[in-house]
Amino acid sequence: MHRLTARQIITGVIVLILVVIFPLVIRATFPIHVMILVFLFGMLGIGWNIMGGYAGMFSFGQAAFFGIGAYTSSYLSMSFGINPWLGLVVGGFVAALVAAAIGYPCSSLRGHYFAIASIAFAEIVRVVFNNWKRVGAAEGLSLPMLPESFTNFMFHSSKLPYYYIALVFLLISLVVCYYVATSKMGYYFRAIKESHDVAEVLGVDVVRYRLIAIMISAFLSAVAGTFYAQYILYIDPESVMLLAISVQIVLISMLGGAGSIMGPVIGAAVLIPIAEYTRTTLGYKGTGVDMLIYGLLIMLISMYQPAGVWGFLSRIGRKTR
Amino acid sequence: MNNATCLEVTGLSKWFGGLAANKDIDFSVQEGEIVSIIGPNGAGKSTLFNCVTGFYKPSDGKVTFYGRDITRLGADKVCKMGIARTFQIVQVISDMTVLENVMTGALLHFQRIRPATDKAEEILTFTGLYEKKGLLATELTIADKKRLEVSMALATQPRLLMLDESMAGLNKVELHQIIDLIKKIRDKGMTLIVVEHVMEAVMKISDRVIVLNSGKKIMEGTPKEVVSNPEVIQAYLGEKYRVVAK
Amino acid sequence: MPNELLQQLVSGLLIGFMYALIAIGLTLIWGVMNIVNFAHGDFLMVGMFSSFWLFTLFGIDPLLSIPINFLLLFLVGWGVYRFIVSKVMKGPMLAQVVVTFGVSIFVANLAVYFWTPDFRLLPPTILQGTWNIGDLDLSIPKTVSAVGSVITTILVYLFLKKTKTGKAILATEMDREAALLMGINTDRINSLSFGIGLALVGVAGAFLSTYYYIYPQVGSQFGTLTFCIVALGGFGSIGGAFLAGILVGLVQTLGGFFFDPSYKYAIVFMLYLITMWIRPQGLLGW
Numbered sequence: 001m002h003r004l005t006a007r008q009i010i011t012g013v014i015v016l017i018l019v020v021i022f023p024l025v026i027r028a029t030f031p032i033h034v035m036i037l038v039f040l041f042g043m044l045g046i047g048w049n050i051m052g053g054y055a056g057m058f059s060f061g062q063a064a065f066f067g068i069g070a071y072t073s074s075y076l077s078m079s080f081g082i083n084p085w086l087g088l089v090v091g092g093f094v095a096a097l098v099a100a101a102i103g104y105p106c107s108s109l110r111g112h113y114f115a116i117a118s119i120a121f122a123e124i125v126r127v128v129f130n131n132w133k134r135v136g137a138a139e140g141l142s143l144p145m146l147p148e149s150f151t152n153f154m155f156h157s158s159k160l161p162y163y164y165i166a167l168v169f170l171l172i173s174l175v176v177c178y179y180v181a182t183s184k185m186g187y188y189f190r191a192i193k194e195s196h197d198v199a200e201v202l203g204v205d206v207v208r209y210r211l212i213a214i215m216i217s218a219f220l221s222a223v224a225g226t227f228y229a230q231y232i233l234y235i236d237p238e239s240v241m242l243l244a245i246s247v248q249i250v251l252i253s254m255l256g257g258a259g260s261i262m263g264p265v266i267g268a269a270v271l272i273p274i275a276e277y278t279r280t281t282l283g284y285k286g287t288g289v290d291m292l293i294y295g296l297l298i299m300l301i302s303m304y305q306p307a308g309v310w311g312f313l314s315r316i317g318r319k320t321r
Numbered sequence: 322m323n324n325a326t327c328l329e330v331t332g333l334s335k336w337f338g339g340l341a342a343n344k345d346i347d348f349s350v351q352e353g354e355i356v357s358i359i360g361p362n363g364a365g366k367s368t369l370f371n372c373v374t375g376f377y378k379p380s381d382g383k384v385t386f387y388g389r390d391i392t393r394l395g396a397d398k399v400c401k402m403g404i405a406r407t408f409q410i411v412q413v414i415s416d417m418t419v420l421e422n423v424m425t426g427a428l429l430h431f432q433r434i435r436p437a438t439d440k441a442e443e444i445l446t447f448t449g450l451y452e453k454k455g456l457l458a459t460e461l462t463i464a465d466k467k468r469l470e471v472s473m474a475l476a477t478q479p480r481l482l483m484l485d486e487s488m489a490g491l492n493k494v495e496l497h498q499i500i501d502l503i504k505k506i507r508d509k510g511m512t513l514i515v516v517e518h519v520m521e522a523v524m525k526i527s528d529r530v531i532v533l534n535s536g537k538k539i540m541e542g543t544p545k546e547v548v549s550n551p552e553v554i555q556a557y558l559g560e561k562y563r564v565v566a567k
Numbered sequence: 568m569p570n571e572l573l574q575q576l577v578s579g580l581l582i583g584f585m586y587a588l589i590a591i592g593l594t595l596i597w598g599v600m601n602i603v604n605f606a607h608g609d610f611l612m613v614g615m616f617s618s619f620w621l622f623t624l625f626g627i628d629p630l631l632s633i634p635i636n637f638l639l640l641f642l643v644g645w646g647v648y649r650f651i652v653s654k655v656m657k658g659p660m661l662a663q664v665v666v667t668f669g670v671s672i673f674v675a676n677l678a679v680y681f682w683t684p685d686f687r688l689l690p691p692t693i694l695q696g697t698w699n700i701g702d703l704d705l706s707i708p709k710t711v712s713a714v715g716s717v718i719t720t721i722l723v724y725l726f727l728k729k730t731k732t733g734k735a736i737l738a739t740e741m742d743r744e745a746a747l748l749m750g751i752n753t754d755r756i757n758s759l760s761f762g763i764g765l766a767l768v769g770v771a772g773a774f775l776s777t778y779y780y781i782y783p784q785v786g787s788q789f790g791t792l793t794f795c796i797v798a799l800g801g802f803g804s805i806g807g808a809f810l811a812g813i814l815v816g817l818v819q820t821l822g823g824f825f826f827d828p829s830y831k832y833a834i835v836f837m838l839y840l841i842t843m844w845i846r847p848q849g850l851l852g853w
Contacts, residue, residue, distance in 0.1 A: 058664050105844035112603040115664050116794045117843060120836035123791060127833040184432060187417075187425045194414040197376070201412070203400035203429040203477055243787070247672065250665065258661055259416070288679035288783075291672050298669030303654040306662035 023163050030280075032159045036231065038272045039166035040224055045252040045264025046173045047220035050180055052250075053258030055213040056193030058115050061122030062221050062249045065095040067241035069222025070229040071129065074141045084153040088226040095222035096215040103214040107207045110196070119243070126241040140236025143229060153230045162231050169227060170265070173220055177261050180216065189213055190259075244291065248275075251294055254301055257310025266309050325352040325387065327481055327512045328373070328404075333382035335368050342368040344536040346382070350481075355503065355513045357523045359547075360533035361556055366516045367409060369533070370485055374406045375399035386481070401429065405479035407470045409486045413458040419469055420445065420454040426476030441476055448472045448502060464495040471502065481512045488519045500525055524548070532556070570702045575824045576817065577703060581713040583816020585771060588716040589789060590796040590808035591723060592767035598740040598803025599760040602652060602663060606671035608790025610765050612678060614640055614772020615781045619687060622776075628692050633715075633773045640769030641762040648761035653754065671790065678783035687781045712774035719770050720809060723763070727805070736760055740803055792819075792832065795839035801848055 023032045044062060051057045072094045073087030082090075106117045130138050146152045155161040180186050188209050191199040199206050229235050248271075256267025275290055305312055328350040335343040343365045350356050358366050371377040373384050375396035384392045386402055394402070414422050423441035424434070431437040445451040448468050453461065461469060467487050474482055484503070488496055496519065503526055507513055517523045523530060523544065530547040532540040534556040540547060547553055593607045614636050621627040621635060651670060655662040698705040727733035739746040739756045747753055779785070796815050800807025815835055823831035 052661070056660065058661055060668070102840070105840065108847055109843055111660050112597075112601075112664055113798065113843065113847070116603065116791075116798060117840060119791055120795060120839050124833045124836050124840075127830060131827065131829055182434065184428045184434070184437075187421065187428055190416060191414055191425050194416070195412060197396075197408065198412045198414060200376075200396035201374075201400060201406060201408075202426045202473060203397050205397050247668065250668075254661065254665060288676035288684075292676040292680060295669045295671070295673030295676060298665055299651060299673060300669075302658070302662040302666035302669060303651065306655070306658050 019167065023160055029159060032163055034273050034276045036159065036163055036166045037276065038268045039163075039170040040228060041249065041252055041272055042265040042268040043166075043170050043173045043224045044221055044249045045256065045268055046170075046177050046261075047217045047224070048249050049253050049258055049260075049264050050177060050189075050220070051213040051217040053253060053260070053263065054181065054186060054193065055189035055210060056110065057210065057213065058111070058250070059118040059217075060115055060243070060246045060250060061118035061125075062217070063241050063243070063245040064122040064125040065099065065218040065221035066225040066228070066245065067125065067129065067235070067237065068095045068098060068218075069225030070235045070240050071135055071141070071225075072222070073226040074143055074229045074235060075135055078141060078143065083151065084226065084230055085151070088153075088223055091226050092219040092222045095218040095225075099214045099218035100211050103211050104207070107210055108196070118246075122241065122243070122246060126237050129241060130237045136236065138237065140234060140239070141229075143233040143235075145233070154233075162227075166227060169223065174261065174265070176216070176220070181261055185209070185212065247294065247298075251298055251301075253308075254306070255297065255308050257308030257312075257314075260308075260310040260314070263308055263310040270309070326350075327352045327354075327387060328514070329383075329385045330369075330373065331383045331385075333369065333372055333384065334380050335365075335372050335377060336380045341536050343372060343379075346533070346538045348531050348538060348541060350512060350514060352480075352512050353507065353510065354528045355507055355515065355526050357515045357517050357527040357530045357544075358533060359517060359520075359523060359530060363535075364533040364556075365536040366533055367485060368536075370406065370483060370516060373399075374404060374483060400477055400479075403478075403480040404483065405474035405477050405481070406483040407467070407474055407485055407487055409489075411463070411466045411470050413461075413466055413469050413473065415457070415459045417458055418454065419450055419456050419458060419461070419472075422458055422469055423472045423476045426473040429477045441472075444472050444476050447505070448475070449498070464491055464498070467491075467499070468502070471506075475506070479511065481514065482506060483514045483516075485516050486518060487515070488517060488522050496522060520548075572824075574703060575820050577705065578709075579817035579820030580813065581705075581709045581816070582820065583813035584713040584716040584720075585774065585812075586792070586796055586816050587809045587812025588719055588771045589768055590793050590800065590812045591720060591805055592764035592771075593793050594797045594800065594803055594805060594808040595736070595740075595760050595767075596764040597797060599736060600652075600656070600757045602656075602667065603794060604761075604764065605667040605790065605794075606647075606674055606786075607764070607768060607793055608788065609671045609674040609678075609786035610640060610643065611768040611772050611775070611789050612781075612783060612786035613643070613674065614769040615776045615779070615785065616678065616682065616772075617769070618773045618776035619689060619781050622689055622692065629689065629773050629777045630693060630711075632776075633770055636769035636773045637766045640772075641766035644765030645758045645762035647765070648758045652761065653757065656757075671786070675783050675786055682783065684783055689776055689781070692777065706778065708774075708778040712777060715774050716771065719767065723767065724805065732759065736763075788832070792835060795835055798839055799842050 022035065044066060048059060048062050052059055069091035072091035073084050076082040076087040076090060077084050102121050106114060109117055129135060135141060146154050148154055148156045188199065188204045191202060191204055192206055192209060196206050225240060228240065252267035252271050253264045255271060256265065257263030279290060301308065326349055330349065331347050333343055333346040334341065346369060358369065360366055368377065372379045375394050375398065379392060383390065386404060391399055391402055414425065420441055423444055424437045427437040427440040431440065442451065442454065445454050448471060450465065450468055450472060453465065458466065458469060471487065488499060491499065500522055503513060527544050529541065530544050531538060532547055532553050539552055539556065540550050589611060593604055596602060596604045617636050617639060618629045618632040621632045622629060647670060652666060655666045696707050698707060698710065727737050735751050736756055736759065738749065739751060739753050743753060792815065796811045797808055799815065800811030818838060819831045819835050822834040826834065
């Protein structure tokens, strides 16, 4: 199923080339910004997909790890002058540890119950950060403008470095997902997704593998968070830990195809540009039209095409083989 | 026939609240035997299965496997020790192909995909599902799903295979196929414990039969002995069983 | 007992009865068809707005809006199941978990679109003022709402236990397969249960509108809380939902009193997580 066909490789290379030369050809800032968000959400979607699409743990709280990553690296950089790249790694580990801490007591939760636990957990995290004076409480953190450099992970004159860094992060995430999906881990995740009984009867240590899935997912989300902090230079609980972000991540993965490697990327590539362009053209912050459409999309996809775009394409592929 | 004691169950009891689903059950199974466990509905057969294989923790008693105490082990550890089982309601991984399902079982003993795939294909050939290896598990008939489940169990390379009502709902042809498969498995050196309602099959395959009723073991012996035992017949009164005398 | 504490206890109890009513609707849906209605809180909001507009446009007192809300939300619930949820019942788990989420977002933002995110409050109506009993101040709307919730709960309980349809619902809740074998049309039971579940929040919404702020996002507040309540009580258990509702009302009010009010929700969520760890089937669940 995951052995790459020649056609897939060629398509991938062409797309990659197009994506790489995109910002050099289209020099307007907004499209480049949109693409950066596509990469970012693609990465978040892949993170979600590893624990949700593959291992069956549907989380509506990914934003919590996104936020933990953003806050960890920003706080370390602002208070201790720790290099953001190092902060990125630390943020990832912090998120993974938190994920393990919350994942362990929830080891037997599946389906709806896990979803609720994830919402409850994310809400607790958000409330904590909203009240935590040391990291800015509701006002959040504004990262100071440092001289532009790769080491400082900050660029002011152009978005291009951010673009390529985000792209590299996305590619790394894809590689991680590919490895997970095609390895023993991937098979075990999918067994767990089917049922704990089936997994256990085949000798799978369900608790251990669930934790691994959650930790990988949290790590990736946190890295995306650090990138976001370094890109936007301002974070607060409302912008990085919102339920809306978690929902968007779920929608992207479902739309593109949960349980597939490319699904979240496709979903992000479709949804983010639509979201960003409608947001600016309709200028409706506060009328909720974007979320209205999200809600409708989630309903429609669940009802009529739960396997998403990738599922749709695979089904056609199987029929024509 | 080998003399090694494969499985030994002593004083096994399991209570759910005030109800004793299993009460003080003793038996042992020698390597290479096929032992059937029979009894009317509610006798405690599935509970016994679950207690032995780690899905329930016994309230009392001991289970040893080749001399090692496995009483308190969880289900995945029991599998790693070498006991595999199937379920009453067949459980396979629906999103995967037949081959992938068996590979998942094979991965217990391999780290890499390639050797696991080879092992899986070997098993599928043995159980007769090789031609269907590319089908999704959901596309199989019930009989084939049961065969898939057995294949998955075999892929974990067990020494003891426990089958929970694998013959329910099969027609005559499918029944013969699975009986043949069970015999083939035993010929490969494996020990089998089988919970069954289909008496015809029980008579054909079993070396010994253990009878449960109301949570207790009421009798144990050869198929012929069990079938003509008055207490066993009494336990089944009211259930429509045709006992096929050889 | 110091007055302040007693006051808080009573407050907690009053809101707890309200929570119980909302939770019963959710646990009914959950128990009957194994779907967590993530839009439950948002339909509560719809109930609140319904009473608001009935009063503002037609002068109908919120108490009189109760039967209207009941009917309206029943039909909505029936429709949501029939046209939306029923389509995912045979689908993958992901779809089942996510679909009501979609409904939730859709409904909440539909309200934002039509009615703006503004906070609204009903002017004092039939119910207003405070009863002073000894050192206790009992807000009349809150007390009447609590009493009304209890009465509604009892009526629902009687319906489920004593009527033929109610018993069919309970049967389906306990064992779906057995119910099917007995010839119960489980699909129709599903629509009915969804309808009743939402009808109950319609009633709760009417009560709440007499004293609570009415705005589109109010649903999500109650929503997440209700999931925790139902899980605490044991999914599918009406008695459990009732007890857990009261418990959470107390915990939340007292928690906000002893700790920081902004943590009052976080405390309840912690309670949920801890319960799931220790006793996943909830207080009264099986």
